[in-house]
Amino acid sequence: MALSANPVAAEIARAVAAVLGISPDDVKIDPPPRPELGDFAVPAFPLAKLTKEPPPAVAARVARDLPRSGVVTDVTATGPFINVKVDRAAALRVVLASVADAATLIPARGAGQTVCIDYSSPNISKHLAYHHIRSTMLGHALASIHEALGYTVVGINHLGDWGTTHGMLLAAFERWGAEPKYQPLDVTGLNDLYVRFREAMKADPALGDEGRAWFKRLEDGEPGVRARWQQFRDISWREFDRVYQRLGVHFTFVTGESEYEDKMPEILAMLAAKGLLSESEGAQVVAIPGEKTPMLIKTKDGTTLYATRDLAAALYRWRQYGFARSLYVVDRGQSLHFKQLFAVLGMLGFDWAARCTHVPFGLVRFGGKKTTTRGGNVVLLDEVFAEASEQVRPLIAEAQPDMPAAQLDRTAEQIGVGAVVFANVLPQRDKDVEFDWDKVLSLSGDSGPYLQYTVARCWSIHRKAGAPALDPAVDVGRLTHDAEWAVARRLLDVGDYVARAADNCEPHVVAHYLLELAADFSRWYTLGNGDADLRVLCDDADVRAARLALVAAVRTWLTRGLAMLGLGAPEVM
């Protein structure tokens, strides 16, 4: 167990460890089930195992011997649990310091290490559909979360721009591309050509060979074929980039599978040299010990498959970046592929294969079914965002009648897109998500807009106070209300949640943390409804300054957290 990123919890762990003569890493710190028990709790069971005493005895001993110094002000044993109360002013000073320096609460434990993250990675010649939001935003969140921990992140958009599919598209264009409906050619036209070709293949299976032949020509580098493919790719990228900009998503590089074309001969040679290649039904395969199905490396036509390209890409990434982790944010349906991929890398003798991780996620369903382009039940990302912004706009206009039109547009976009994005990072990755307009566009409760609203309330207070900057001379001793402490106590934990999100590749950990933080703030805020003395903007100047500082901390961390998940936070809504 690693030492907590919460500096107060870490100090308690060290103090307890010193009393018992054990390692601080062995001291687990929990929040007590009820706040009146204390600020931090230490279960004595694991400690008892190390000191070979009964748990209540260890708890009693720690309660007696733990120095009431530093942040620790009070220690009580409650049966086998040790409850610790801390110097709230000292803890609050740490919290406020984190506004200027995030590292106070999130140690840069990833400094000097690189993480490669492969995410989004759509196929060209198709629209970005709603289901693409999962890989795109989970990957983007993982990138931001790792960056927050000090890692160097290499975000890779590995476009599906190579393979037989694209041969079929070339064949389809050859047949029908001159028709007026494809002038000018756009993604809709490209997708139509592909669907039309697949449809025709049902009647005439020989077309499959035609498609494969075109891919062979592409892979062999015929200039005219290559130019046409490049045109499809450019058309697709213009469309993708527009949506990525709408989402605020960016990549370190956008390459695509075609990028590894010239890097495959080396991989093939390595496989051959190790004697791993064998022939099966005309294809080149690698048999994996303990696995029923081999990995297909080359088709009977001699063209490559995505497995071959992924092997080459993995090796390239290792050579370029010497990554600490290499993550592949790809849907769960490809689990077998990645299992095989990492196994073959291991068979090639690459010990770094253990650093490669498939980060799978569940399906997006529509009407209970998997969404597919051919199924006709695909919802475009753009359509969802447009609908979301549309629904949000009147609510903002009502709350902010004086807001200029341009700002209203911007705000509606941020909240509408934010609602959709948040709904997709809130559940665990594993879960399938059923597409549901009501849920995706929910503005109340556990939602992105709720978090954004909380931020906007903070901004509003600061505007009214005329002092958005944090006063360094603030007297934190004036923050004496339990509701204020609950907020500060929550903020202290932020680093542990971000670290866990990174370790488990689960951005939803951050999403749920932010909801708790916002709820703590909202409870505190609402106290002011009935009692003017409990408002941030109260009469006492010192209390007011201290509360404004705490509001700044909430605003700062909510904004940082939302950014980690890919949501913007407007100052007014």
Next chain:
RNA sequence: GCGCCCAUAGCUCAGCUGGAUAGAGCAUCGGCCUUCUAAGCCGAGGGUCAGAGGUUCGAGUCCUCUUGGGCGCGCCA
């Protein structure tokens, strides 16, 4: 057939890698706006954590089996 994943409140989901009395949101019902944004807050009802064994001080969490659902399994990616 083989493999992987999932099962917690009426619905959608959390549950900090095994710790104290299992928590939120939605929906339902009842409260709170003359001054910090009610997209909010407070309260009520609602649970055999799919089922059965096992591991131990302690299991929603770990192991086995059963049931129910989902997804994969050679020339697409």
